[in-house]
Amino acid sequence: MSTIAPQVVEHVAEVARAARTAARQLALLTRAEKDAALLALADAVDAGADRVVQANEEDLERGRAAGLPENLLDRLTLDADRTRAVADALRQVASLPDPVGEVVRGSTLANGLQIRQVRVPMGVVGMIYEARPNVTVDAAGLGLKSGNAVILRGGSAAGSTNAALVAILRAGLEERGISPDAVTLLSEGGHDAARALMTARGLVDLVIPRGGAGLIQTVVTESTVPVIETGIGNCHVVVDASADPDMAVSIVTNSKTHRTSVCNAAESLLVHRDAAERVLPGVMEQLAAAGVTVHGDEEMRRYAEAAGAAFQPITDEDDDTEFLSLDISARVVADLDAAIAHVQEHTSGHTEAIVTADRAAARRFTAEVDAAAVLVNASTRFTDGGEFGFGAEIGISTQKLHARGPMALPELTTTKWVVEGDGQVR
């Protein structure tokens, strides 16, 4: 690991110290003050939409010139409609309950001390993400509502858009009497700036990486600041012997094809041998209609070919691949034990689903499979902050520390024990 340029370390430290000062102010704001600021920021984004769209066109032009693939260009795009949606997301965050100040638990001890565990902001949160400018505004809004200052390190491909957005947000904060250092964009220093952010121990309280496996791996390996990993989803759908065939067809198809580029899309299908004959003709027909390529074992080949689905023989690698495309790995398994063992071995800890009519099978699957979300008779696509009713989402955690699964406002807070006495000593 090479040394980080000292002037970048100092720049990031300065930004973080300013953010810390802002965070102290944010921590004391009332919900009413924060909500009013969020609504004002939403109006400011609407009012500045032309500026944002123009900056975004600059980014897109550079991206096209650099040969960015179409799906990345799409994620980078912030046209007038999407800018409006981004402003509306701020209004949505204003409508959510404030996690700060919630008393999580408390009691009065035998000696009369009153203890209570109260939700408080983290302090300074660093976000390291790729060229998705909507994350810039979402993170700023969720940060403000949860009382945290945010330091944003977005992908350089979105540099002009992010600069325009953050300028609008900072001006909006200042107008409401809130320190603009509540939202800072780290635009200088290249990759070193991200590394300085992840190692600013004592200045930054939490780093959240959002992006591909490579980005997350780098942050986890190099960070000395606490990290919440948001991760990949190698999600399985297990069709049990007792599965209702129509339900199995519908859940497999929806999990795989509803939207392929997302982490809660299904990537693997495991079918109990006793269900194969009843379920697989229908499943393959739907997958074929949607244009899915089945990476399957020899038993799967029969059903795939009969339904006219594209087929490739499965490789060991396929079992661990998050395709994010119209591909699925598929195996027939001998029984529920084999299905659970396969999931335990290959799960990425995101979402695992079973289709079953058997109560004991459902109980075993939910107890034994170790993932952020374990679903019975529902599409994997439901693992999502919006679907769960959280109103907003900062990411989906696939690790076990602090937060697991969809993360929203409470996950951006920590707690503090407040102890009140009248002179107690030990």
Added chain:
Amino acid sequence: MSTIAPQVVEHVAEVARAARTAARQLALLTRAEKDAALLALADAVDAGADRVVQANEEDLERGRAAGLPENLLDRLTLDADRTRAVADALRQVASLPDPVGEVVRGSTLANGLQIRQVRVPMGVVGMIYEARPNVTVDAAGLGLKSGNAVILRGGSAAGSTNAALVAILRAGLEERGISPDAVTLLSEGGHDAARALMTARGLVDLVIPRGGAGLIQTVVTESTVPVIETGIGNCHVVVDASADPDMAVSIVTNSKTHRTSVCNAAESLLVHRDAAERVLPGVMEQLAAAGVTVHGDEEMRRYAEAAGAAFQPITDEDDDTEFLSLDISARVVADLDAAIAHVQEHTSGHTEAIVTADRAAARRFTAEVDAAAVLVNASTRFTDGGEFGFGAEIGISTQKLHARGPMALPELTTTKWVVEGDGQVR
């Protein structure tokens, strides 16, 4: 950073894989099964006490020959009485509620999906700690109760004692039909074994370091597995203008002198100028009587010398020093603002206390000071799992992620979302 010897990496990976298999079994045990096992382990420790004490004498002999200081030898000592206490701690853990299976929150969504967030074990927890053999048994007991397999890397000075204890625990588990790999001691591989443990991503779910600042710093910097830091305590007592003098004397004295070697002992005293004349003569008298050396400013010097307390002029370094001895840094401050600013700058995030009769001062202090525990009119010594009524403690977290303050059984768990539907798709 040098490379870790490959055979050590492989050894630790093997241990961790075995622990993972054991963890799957532990996760499914009922509370009754776990409690029965804990009571059996307690009996086994009692029955094997002679063997433990003898092994401990070997460690002590080596320690004395190596010139270990008296306080380390004391922490290393496990005589017959302490062995009984260690066994009783297992019985105590058996009496605590089981965190596993608790439904933390849940709801029924508009589409009929029932979602619930359920507490589940972490999986495999690594403990890296110094030569305190009681931690070996505590960690094994808390791990078992919370459904986690533990991999223990204790200080080599306690090698024989830990080996004897873990042999007893493993045999006891096996007798109850529980995999002995639920508790493993990493006794080989030297420092490389600890480093292999902290970098066993995917095999180890959590590492908890317990020990001095150096150990914790190493683990935080080198670990790629999620870490919960248990940290140092540079705890302040602030005496506000409105403080009751007797209460102030009692809380300052107790916080500093009740037990000096612990992380919740006070290390710094800040006295509002308007309280100095009423409070400091009594405080200094008590500190002098207890043999405390006051590292103070010029105003403190007057009071210290008048009371006959040992005195040294305060240095900048003293403001950040966790003395863990009969020393205290002490300053007179102009007002509450100055006191809060000083605490904000020098807190280690453990415990901060104010003595005040003023409701507004108490509210400001508890709101603005950012620490795991903020106390009003109580001794800093109360930040403790036992005192808080948690029954057991695996450490005190001074960081903000996952757990903050005293950590007990719930802090050794994560959650899983269980979603049940009847065929819902998006």
